[in-house]
Amino acid sequence: MSQIGVKELLEAGVHFGHQTRRWNPQMKPYIFEARNGIHVIDLNQTTTLLDEAITFLSKIVSKGGNVLFVGTKKQAQAATKETAQACGQPFVTERWLGGMMTNLKTIKKSLKRLNEIEKMEKDGSLSDYGKKEQSMLRREASRMFRNLDGIRHLDKSPDAIFIIDLKREHNAVAEARKLKIPIVAIVDTNCDPTLVSHPIPGNDDSIRSIRLILSAIAERLQNSRPKPIETSSEADATDNSGEAEVTPVAPPPVEAAPVEAAPAPEAAP
Numbered sequence: 001m002s003q004i005g006v007k008e009l010l011e012a013g014v015h016f017g018h019q020t021r022r023w024n025p026q027m028k029p030y031i032f033e034a035r036n037g038i039h040v041i042d043l044n045q046t047t048t049l050l051d052e053a054i055t056f057l058s059k060i061v062s063k064g065g066n067v068l069f070v071g072t073k074k075q076a077q078a079a080t081k082e083t084a085q086a087c088g089q090p091f092v093t094e095r096w097l098g099g100m101m102t103n104l105k106t107i108k109k110s111l112k113r114l115n116e117i118e119k120m121e122k123d124g125s126l127s128d129y130g131k132k133e134q135s136m137l138r139r140e141a142s143r144m145f146r147n148l149d150g151i152r153h154l155d156k157s158p159d160a161i162f163i164i165d166l167k168r169e170h171n172a173v174a175e176a177r178k179l180k181i182p183i184v185a186i187v188d189t190n191c192d193p194t195l196v197s198h199p200i201p202g203n204d205d206s207i208r209s210i211r212l213i214l215s216a217i218a219e220r221l222q223n224s225r226p227k228p229i230e231t232s233s234e235a236d237a238t239d240n241s242g243e244a245e246v247t248p249v250a251p252p253p254v255e256a257a258p259v260e261a262a263p264a265p266e267a268a269p
Contacts, residue, residue, distance in 0.1 A: 004047065004050070004212060004213075004215075004216045005047060006043045006044060006046075006047060008212060009043045009046055009047065009202075009212065010043060012206070012208040012209050012211075012212040013203055013206045013208055013209050014041065014043060014046060014202040014203050014206075014209045014212065014213070015032070015040050015041045015043050015046075015202075015203070016038065016040070016041070016203045016206065016209075017031065017038060017039035017040060017041050017188060017189030017190075017203065018038070018039060018188060018189045018190045019037055019038060019039075020034050020037055020038065020039055021037075022189075022190045023039055023189045023190060024189065024190055024191055024192050024193075026192045026193055026194050027039075027187070027188075027189045027190075027191065027192075027193060027201070029045075030042055030045050030046075030187075030189075030193065030199075030201035031189060039189040041189065041201045041202060041203070042201065045201055046200060046201050046202050049198070049199060049200050049201060050200050050213065050216060052198060053184045053198040053200050053217075054216060054217055054220045054221075055220075056160070056182070056184065056198055057160060057162070057184060057217060057220070057221060058220045058221055058223075058224040059224075060159045060160050061087065061089070061221050061224040061225055062224040062225070062226060063226070064226050065158075065159035065160070066089060066090060066154060066156075066158045066159055066160075067087075067089045067090075067158060067159065067160045067161070067162055067184075067221070068089070068090045068091065068092065068101075068151070068154070068158035068160070068161045068162070069081075069083060069084040069089060069090070069091040069092070069161075069162045070091070070092045070093075070096065070161060070162065070163045070164070070169050070172050071091075071092075071093055071163070071164035071165070071169075071210070072092065072093055072094060072095060072096060072168065072169065073164065073165055073168055073205075075205060075206070075207045075210060076093070076164040076165070076204075076210050077093040077094075078093075079207070079210050079211045079214050080093050080164060080210075080214070081093045081150070082214075083214040083215075083217065083218045084150065086218050086222060087217075087218055087221040087222055087225070088225060089221070090150055090151045090152075090153065090154045090158065091150035091151070092147075092150055092151065092172070093150060094146050094147050095147055096169060096171050096172050097147055097148075098171060099175075100151070100172070100175065101157050101158070101161075101172075101175040101176065101179055101181070102175045102178060102179060104154075104156070104157065107148065107151070110144055110148060111144070111148055111151075111152055113140075113144065114141055114144040114145060114148060114152075117137050117138075117140065117141040118141060120137070121138075121141070126138075157179055157181060158181060159181070159182075160181065160182045160183070160184060161176045161181055161182070161183050161184070162183075162184045162185065162217070163183060163184070163185040163186075163196070164185070164186050164204055164210055165186070165188070165191075165204045165205075166185055166187060166188075166191040166192065166195060166196070166204075167190065167191055173185075173195055173196075177195070182197045182198070183195070183196040183197055183198070184196065184197070184198040184200070185198075185199060185200065186200050186202045186203075186204045186209075186210065186213055187199040187200060187201055187202070187204070188202065188203060188204040188205065191204075200213060
């Protein structure tokens with residue numbers, strides 16, 4: 001279960017939706033009320049669906065699967081990258097390149113090119129080129145690094161994709177649906193929750209809201225990662241080291257075993 005309750009979600013402004021005139025009718029089941037022209041999200045449903053989404057993602061990670069985190073809007077970039085890296089998962093925070101999942105073969109070619117240029121930079125062979133060519137190669141590598149570094153080790157399509165802002169990341173949503181990849185997403189009141197398999201109703205524009213939800217996900221996923229299997233040689237080394245020297249040791253003595261105020265309403269975009 002997620003350790004985040006309604007109180008924490010309320011303080012982070014997760015309940016603030018968009019203006020009522022911008023709503024998506026498919027979000028009606030997740031809306032608590034309309035207040036001053038703004039839709040208010042039902043946080044009881046948010047906690048329930050967040051727990052379900054986290055459980056789903058943790059099962060994938062526990063089996064060694066990959067979850068691709070996507071958050072390219074300014075408010076989401078840093079938190080998305082930090083969460084993915086903490087969990088050892090791939091991420092996209094700059095720009096979703098067309099075919100990132102549906103044409104992974106081409107993306108891999110670009111990554112191979114990036115590795116080649118980085119190798120030339122490292123071993124000094126880049127200096128064999130003229131200054132103009134060096135500058136062009138460095139710019140090319142910088143661009144590819146910015147867009148592709150987060151999926152550098154993604155050898156196949158991810159087992160699931162986590163998205164912040166369905167409307168902004170519509171290309172990622174389309175590719176995931178085409179490949180039948182499960183989608184988990186923070187779904188604001190202007191989005192269509194039927195596009196994803198695990199919607200998390202919530203404010204996808206507030207940094208505090210995004211960070212709180214991602215922190216809950218990160219906590220579970222970090223604990224779900226499979227532990228490395230000890231090889232026979234490592235086990236033998238451990239056994240041998242224990243047999244090498246035995247020193248009697250006396251047994252050790254037995255020992256006896258503030259609330260932050262809710263923030264003022266944020267203006268809806």
